[in-house]
Amino acid sequence: xxxxxxxxxxxxxxxxPQLASVPVEPELKQPGRLESLPAETxxxxxxLFKLLSDETRLRILSYLLQSKELNVRTLCEYLGQSQPAVxxxxxxxxxxxxxxxxxxxxxxxxxxxxxTAANLLGTMFASTPGIESNQLSLxxxxxxxxxxxxxxxS
Numbered sequence: 001x002x003x004x005x006x007x008x009x010x011x012x013x014x015x016x017p018q019l020a021s022v023p024v025e026p027e028l029k030q031p032g033r034l035e036s037l038p039a040e041t042x043x044x045x046x047x048l049f050k051l052l053s054d055e056t057r058l059r060i061l062s063y064l065l066q067s068k069e070l071n072v073r074t075l076c077e078y079l080g081q082s083q084p085a086v087x088x089x090x091x092x093x094x095x096x097x098x099x100x101x102x103x104x105x106x107x108x109x110x111x112x113x114x115x116t117a118a119n120l121l122g123t124m125f126a127s128t129p130g131i132e133s134n135q136l137s138l139x140x141x142x143x144x145x146x147x148x149x150x151x152x153x154s
Contacts (some may be wrong), residue, residue, distance in 0.1 A: 048120055051096055056081065057089050061112065064099065069111035 037045075052058060056079060063070060063078055070078075076086050090110055093099040097116045101108050 048096070051092060051098075054089070056085075057093060060086070060089055060093065060110075061098070064110060064112045069102075069109040071107040071109050073107065075110070 052061075059079060060075060063075060072083060072086055072090065075090070076083050079086060090099065090101070090108075094101060094110075097113055098120075099110050100113045101110050103109075
């Protein structure tokens with residue numbers, strides 16, 4: 001069936017949509033008025049995001065968030081990777097101060113350093129122009145920073 005014979009299109013009179021009925025988006029800042037991210041902060045955040053862009057390191061952090069601390073052998077089992085590979089990723093996370101290590105006999109136990117994680121999130125919130133509250137909304141997830149309690153995700 002052609003559109004000309006379709007009941008909805010039988011009339012030759014076509015009206016333009018009413019623009020006044022379209023909801024208006026909140027006013028955005030004009031290009032000349034946008035705030036710039038400080039160069040040093042941008043450099044720090046780029047380094048952090050590069051570090052976190054690896055799936056293995058993200059999985060390590062996820063496991064450490066679920067436990068007080070884990071040893072390398074346990075992480076190797078969870079990840080299905082060799083000890084040298086896991087140790088390499090842990091060394092990178094430790095160099096960034098995201099994780100810390102303690103030795104107990106032959107085993108190294110790793111944990112997340114909460115102060116570093118809170119400081120990084122604080123940097124993100126403080127340096128993100130246009131955020132008046134301590135909250136970032138990402139699709140269906142919200143990340144909130146409470147300076148006294150750290151961060152929460154929902």
